[in-house]
Amino acid sequence: MVSTAYAAGIPMTLVSDAEAEALHSAIGRKEAWTLNAVHRLRADADKRLKEGPWSVTSERPQGIAMDIHDFYSEAPYWWPHAEDPKAPYVRRDGQTNPARFVANKNSLSAMADAVFSLGTAAYLLDDPRYAQRAARDINTWFINPKTRMNPHMEYSQAIRNVNTGRGAGIVDGRVFIRAIQGMEFLAQTGNWDAKDQAAVHKWFQDYLHWLTTSDYGNAEQHVGNNHASWWTAQVAAVSSFVDDDAEEKAAFNWYRDHIFPRQIKPDGSAPREEQRTRSLWYSAFNLEAFANTCRIAQLKGVDLWSVHAKGSTTIATVIEYLQPFLTDPKKWTKDQIVEFNNDGLYALAYAGMGLKKPEYLATYRKHDHPEGAWLALTDLLLGRFEAAAHQTRH
Numbered sequence: 001m002v003s004t005a006y007a008a009g010i011p012m013t014l015v016s017d018a019e020a021e022a023l024h025s026a027i028g029r030k031e032a033w034t035l036n037a038v039h040r041l042r043a044d045a046d047k048r049l050k051e052g053p054w055s056v057t058s059e060r061p062q063g064i065a066m067d068i069h070d071f072y073s074e075a076p077y078w079w080p081h082a083e084d085p086k087a088p089y090v091r092r093d094g095q096t097n098p099a100r101f102v103a104n105k106n107s108l109s110a111m112a113d114a115v116f117s118l119g120t121a122a123y124l125l126d127d128p129r130y131a132q133r134a135a136r137d138i139n140t141w142f143i144n145p146k147t148r149m150n151p152h153m154e155y156s157q158a159i160r161n162v163n164t165g166r167g168a169g170i171v172d173g174r175v176f177i178r179a180i181q182g183m184e185f186l187a188q189t190g191n192w193d194a195k196d197q198a199a200v201h202k203w204f205q206d207y208l209h210w211l212t213t214s215d216y217g218n219a220e221q222h223v224g225n226n227h228a229s230w231w232t233a234q235v236a237a238v239s240s241f242v243d244d245d246a247e248e249k250a251a252f253n254w255y256r257d258h259i260f261p262r263q264i265k266p267d268g269s270a271p272r273e274e275q276r277t278r279s280l281w282y283s284a285f286n287l288e289a290f291a292n293t294c295r296i297a298q299l300k301g302v303d304l305w306s307v308h309a310k311g312s313t314t315i316a317t318v319i320e321y322l323q324p325f326l327t328d329p330k331k332w333t334k335d336q337i338v339e340f341n342n343d344g345l346y347a348l349a350y351a352g353m354g355l356k357k358p359e360y361l362a363t364y365r366k367h368d369h370p371e372g373a374w375l376a377l378t379d380l381l382l383g384r385f386e387a388a389a390h391q392t393r394h
Contacts, residue, residue: 011184020124027380028126045121054108056148059103069149071150072155073102073155074160079092094277095337109175111179113373114134117374118130119134119185134192143200152207153216156169157171157172173207177237212247217231221254224263226272229259229289252297252304255290260290280334284322290315323363327363342370345367346364348360365382
């Protein structure tokens with residue numbers, strides 16, 4: 001059935017081959033635990049059929065000299081000086097400037113969500129319409145010479161009247177992780193042109209090179225907070241996608257030796273995140289990055305779930321520290337100047353499966369799950385995991 005050039009050895013970054021095949025079979029049999037998530041996945045994919053495609057070239061910032069194919073975004077918490085519009089912008093941590101340029105960032109997020117949704121639905125639901133639309137979205141963003149994005153983020157999270165980009169902007173690229181998993185599902189369908197697959201692999205090879213060799217990439221790797229965690233997750237995902245074993249191993253080692261042990265205190269807290277005015281959100285956001293990296297490593301046969309910080313501190317310590325506040329954010333006594341949202345709590349599902357801790361899965365299930373394909377797939381993975389555990393017990 002699968003005829004693409006990469007089909008025989010398609011990497012799977014967040015979902016293993018065995019999981020993908022088991023989900024596909026269970027959905028085909030209409031097993032009860034699949035029905036709700038499949039309904040949500042199909043609804044999201046149907047919505048994405050009518051949207052896009054998106055291009056970094058569609059909307060451009062005014063008065064900034066750069067190639068039309070360069071991604072550009074502005075830092076969220078920086079504001080113009082009240083008395084002098086030409087003065088360097090000033091930082092108000094946690095207070096988002098609604099007038100900043102976000103068109104490219106919004107388009108990138110929409111593209112990544114669409115490619116994930118459509119690629120996942122194309123494979124799991126056996127619908128070539130989704131594959132065709134995903135391929136179009138991918139071609140527009142990554143391949144078409146008129147509309148493609150250049151494979152770097154030199155101009156991301158710029159601060160007006162200060163700079164034209166920062167290493168901190170690399171965090172905007174975390175959504176590529178979702179796009180990658182959608183592409184891997186798409187490749188499994190046989191409905192994605194081999195030349196386009198090769199072109200996208202080349203794009204991500206170039207992006208990986210930039211992430212790991214540029215000044216901004218180097219700065220982000222060493223910054224010591226959630227930005228370094230998401231840099232590591234991106235390098236792990238992209239290197240998995242392009243089969244770069246050396247960079248993949250380096251990412252896993254960086255997490256083991258630097259990211260986790262240097263960020264987390266013995267009680268499970270992340271001091272750098274707790275200094276922020278959205279301290280609970282950033283603590284959960286950092287955990288999300290950890291869980292992505294650990295999940296990617298798990299699929300490669302590398303155990304990062306049990307990595308230790310000082311003493312016996314592990315990611316389980318972090319989860320147990322945060323869990324009461326994820327369930328009831330009002331109990332959090334540190335700064336959290338906006339309402340806490342739970343979009344990132346799929347980290348509990350990943351950790352619950354990775355550590356075989358059903359209590360984490362139960363906490364994840366207690367929360368309302370925002371609509372969309374990402375949590376629909378998480379729920380399918382969780383349903384399969386619990387169904388398999390039930391069969392083992394009986």
